[in-house]
Structures are given as C-alpha cells and as structure tokens.
Amino acid sequence: MSTPVSLDTIRLAPKVLLHDHLDGGLRPQTVIDLAADAGYEGLPHQDAETLGSWFREAADSGSLERYLETFAHTVAVMQTADALRRVSAECVEDLAADGVVYAEVRYAPELFQEGGLSLPEIVESVQEGFREGERRAESQGKLIRIGTLLCAMRQNARSAEIAELAVRYRDAEVVGFDIAGPEAGFPPTRNLDAFEYLRQRNAHFTVHAGEAFGLPSIWEAIQHCGAERLGHGVRIVDDIKVDEDGEVHLGRLASYVRDRRIPLEMCPSSNLQTGAAASLAEHPIGLLSRLRFRVTVNTDNRLMSHCTMSSEFAALHETFGYGWADMQWFTVNAMKSSFLGFDDRLAIINDAIKPGYATLMG
Ligand SMILES: O=c1[nH]cnc2c1ncn2[C@@H]1O[C@H](CO)[C@@H](O)[C@H]1O
Ligand SMILES: [Zn+2]
Numbered sequence: 001m002s003t004p005v006s007l008d009t010i011r012l013a014p015k016v017l018l019h020d021h022l023d024g025g026l027r028p029q030t031v032i033d034l035a036a037d038a039g040y041e042g043l044p045h046q047d048a049e050t051l052g053s054w055f056r057e058a059a060d061s062g063s064l065e066r067y068l069e070t071f072a073h074t075v076a077v078m079q080t081a082d083a084l085r086r087v088s089a090e091c092v093e094d095l096a097a098d099g100v101v102y103a104e105v106r107y108a109p110e111l112f113q114e115g116g117l118s119l120p121e122i123v124e125s126v127q128e129g130f131r132e133g134e135r136r137a138e139s140q141g142k143l144i145r146i147g148t149l150l151c152a153m154r155q156n157a158r159s160a161e162i163a164e165l166a167v168r169y170r171d172a173e174v175v176g177f178d179i180a181g182p183e184a185g186f187p188p189t190r191n192l193d194a195f196e197y198l199r200q201r202n203a204h205f206t207v208h209a210g211e212a213f214g215l216p217s218i219w220e221a222i223q224h225c226g227a228e229r230l231g232h233g234v235r236i237v238d239d240i241k242v243d244e245d246g247e248v249h250l251g252r253l254a255s256y257v258r259d260r261r262i263p264l265e266m267c268p269s270s271n272l273q274t275g276a277a278a279s280l281a282e283h284p285i286g287l288l289s290r291l292r293f294r295v296t297v298n299t300d301n302r303l304m305s306h307c308t309m310s311s312e313f314a315a316l317h318e319t320f321g322y323g324w325a326d327m328q329w330f331t332v333n334a335m336k337s338s339f340l341g342f343d344d345r346l347a348i349i350n351d352a353i354k355p356g357y358a359t360l361m362g
Contacts, residue, residue, distance in 0.1 A: 002324065002362040005317050010310040013327055014101045014356035016334035016348075017298055017309050018206075019231055019265035021180070022107035022126065023074045024301025025091050028052035031303075034077035034086070043073055052306070059304035062275040064212035065182055070304055079115035084122060085129035092133020096142040098308045101352045104338060105130070106149035106178055109165060110158050119161070123150070123169050130173070143352070147175035147340055149206070152194065154179050154186035159194035167201050175339035176204035178231060183212040188221045195225040204228055204339040206265065210235035211276050219253055222262065229337060233257070233264040234276050237284040240291070248291065258293050263337035267300035268315065269307045280319045289326075296334040328357040 003009050028048040035043050044058075045051040059067045078084055088105075095103050109122045117125075130146045137144045150166040152159035159179060166177040177198055179191055188195075188207050198205050208231035209221035215238050221227040230236075239251035250258065257264075266285050268277070277283040289295045297316065299307050307315075313330075316322045335349050 003360045005314075005323055007310055007314045009360065010313045010317070010327070011099045012356075013099055013310075013313075013324070013360055014331065014352045015099050015309040015313070015327075016296075016331050016338065016353070017095065017100050017103040018229070018263070018296055018334050018338060019267055019298035019300055020091075020095075020103055020105050021301050022087065022091060022105050023071055023078060023111070024304050025094070025105075025299070026074050026077075026087055026303055027090055027094070028055070028303070030087060030090060031074060031077055034083050035073075037083070038077055038079065040076045042076060052303070055303050056306040059301070060273045062273075064184075064274040064276075067270075067274045067304065068182065074303070075111045076114075078112050079117070081117065081121060081125040084112065084125040085132065088126045088129025089133040089136065092130055092144060092146055093136055094302070095146075095309075096133070096137035096140070096144040098310050100144060100309055101356075102145050102147070102335060102338060102340070102348050104147045104149050104175060106151050106180070108151040108153050108180060109162060110153060110156060119165050120168075123148075123165060123174065127169070127172055127174075145340075145348075146173065147338065148173055149176045149178050149339075150174060151178045151180040152191065154181040154183070154188075154190070154208075156181075157190075159191040160197065163194035163197050163203075163205075167198070167203050170203060176206065178206050178208065180208050180231070183208060183217060187217060188225045188227070192225065195227075199226050206231055208232060211271070212274060214238050215253060218257075222253075222257070227262075228339075229263040229265055230257075231265050232267060232271065232276065233262075234266065234271055234284050236264070236293075237287060240287065242287070250291075258291065261294045263294045263296055263333065264288065265296055265298050267298045267305070268312060269305040270300035273305060280315055285316070286320050289320075294333055294337060295330065296337060297330045298334075324357055324361045328353065331357075
C-alpha cells in the first residue's frame, strides 16, 4: 500500500538538492551565537524565533535586490574559519535530517574575506565543515553527500579568480561554479573569461539566469557562456505560448532548453518572495513540468525563504497534486543533472532514490 503523502512522510523520501546557498541556510540561533562571538551588533533581534521570522519577512520584499540585502547579516557572522566550519557542518546535519541524500551547496568565497581569510582558507574551512557534517549525519544513520559550488558575485569583478579556485579544489568535492547576485544590469557575459577558462578545463558550471531578468539573460547564459544548468530559469516561460484551447507553442530558446535537457534549478518559495512568480499556483513549475522540461526542485535559501526540501515538495503536492511518482521524477532529474561523476550519480539513483520511493509507493 502506498504511504499517504504528508510533510512527515515526505521527510522520509530521499531528496536531491542542487541549488542551496550556504549563507542563506543558517540556523537563526547560530546567527545569534556567531554575532556574539564576532562582536557584530547589527542583528535586528536577539531571539532565535523572532530573528527567523524577521529574515523571512524582510526577504518577502518583491524584489531580488531587497531579498539579497538580508544576506548582510549572515555574511557578517561568517568571517572566521571556525564560523565557516560550524555553519557548513550544521548545514549538512539539517539537510540530512530533512532526508536529503545529495546536495550541491554554493557560496561566494569572496564575501568571507573581511576578517583576513585567504580564498584557500575559506574553501578549506567550508570543506572541513561539510565533511564533519557528513560524519555526524552518518553517526545518526543518515547517508548524505555534499558537493560544493563556488559562486562569483555578478556585481564584483572576481569571477576569473573564483573559477580558478573551483578548478584548484575540483578533486576535493568542489564540483562546480556559478554566478550569483543581482541579475538586472549584470549580464552573464560580463564573466566570459571565467566561463571560457572553465570550459577549457572540462569544469562544470551553472548560472543564475531568468530570475529577475528575462530571456536575454537565459540566452546569454546558454549560448554565450555555455551554462550546463540554469539557476531558476523561470522566465523561460516568456518563450512559451499557451493558446485558449490549451495548445502549446515553444519558441526557439524554450525548445532548445527542453531539447537539450538543460536542467532548471527551480526554487518556488524564493521566487514568490522576489516577485518572479505571483503565487505557487501560477508558478511556471506547473507548466514546465507538464511539458517535461528537465525540472528540479530546490530551496535556494532555507533561512530567508523559511523552507526545506520537504516543505517545498509538500507545497507542490498541495498546489499541483504531485505524488510520490512526481517527487521521484524531480529527484531523479536532479541527480542526473548533478555535477558529480556519472558512476556516482547512477549509484545514488539505484541505491538510495529508487528503493526509497519504491518503499513509499508500496
Ligand atoms: O536567488 C538568488 N539569486 C541571486 N543571488 C542569490 C540568490 N540567493 C542568494 N544569492 C546571493 O548569492 C550569494 C552567495 O551565496 C549570497 O550572498 C547572495 O547574495
Ligand atoms: Zn540562488
């Protein structure tokens, strides 16, 4: 018999997360503790519950730029090796407790240099934290693996340096590169040299595109930069027309994205906060899934968007009626689209994902 779908049972389902920001997923209490350690006095609240609500409400701003302002507080408390190790280990524990079996967690090393850390020190501290988190999860009977993505910030001009850093640590579980930050006014082509460098070295990258800006950003990311995946990519719907009678017409770019199976790292809750979609029911994930784009479901920022992988799946279940088979489809899509090697992806699909959903589907 099939297990009824609820938030609690979704937590038991194996899940894969490709788009989660390290500095967007801190526990509120950890932000408070680290602020005290660092002597940071800028926090709006000193009580974990109130602070958690503050992040969610402040991020609920209707614009990406204002959503990103809330990161000033998390970034401020992540300026030492110890703080980075703690945040990274807790991130893994939280994902594992939510039933995530594989996650790609991203952050921008250039943001953590205010206390004098070098870029290698930052990367090594985070990697140590991730490994520690994997060990703690395993000791609680939860198997999880973390791949790291290094981001360059679009508004800064350090992408070449960060791309080199990603390649330097590619054999230490840094699996790829991304550009993040404000999208409007900062087209992905500003970072062409970084993308060229990565392609020459057979390295992987995704690009935040089609979130706060439309089709030109997606087109540049794919056709000029060579992005393998799209962070968000929601605005690809601008190239899809649905007639009154339900007939669907895909433009050239939307067709290309679907034909080439370019993965969309969709983050529904985050999109509602930044105004990229008006409501979950109207979120393009419904149409894009129906049209069998390579859709994946992600959290983006668990603190600011007050979500987990399980809560995102639960919301999709309520709104679109998705059941276990759909969740397995999203999960297999995500695992196939990960930057891990092919053998490792297959092993997670066959050893963790398929048996997990088979049990739930009965
Ligand atoms: O949805 C998003 N779109 C663009 N940038 C983002 C998003 N979420 C977080 N960041 C930015 O990425 C940096 C590195 O993790 C964060 O500091 C934040 O500024
Ligand atoms: Zn993001």
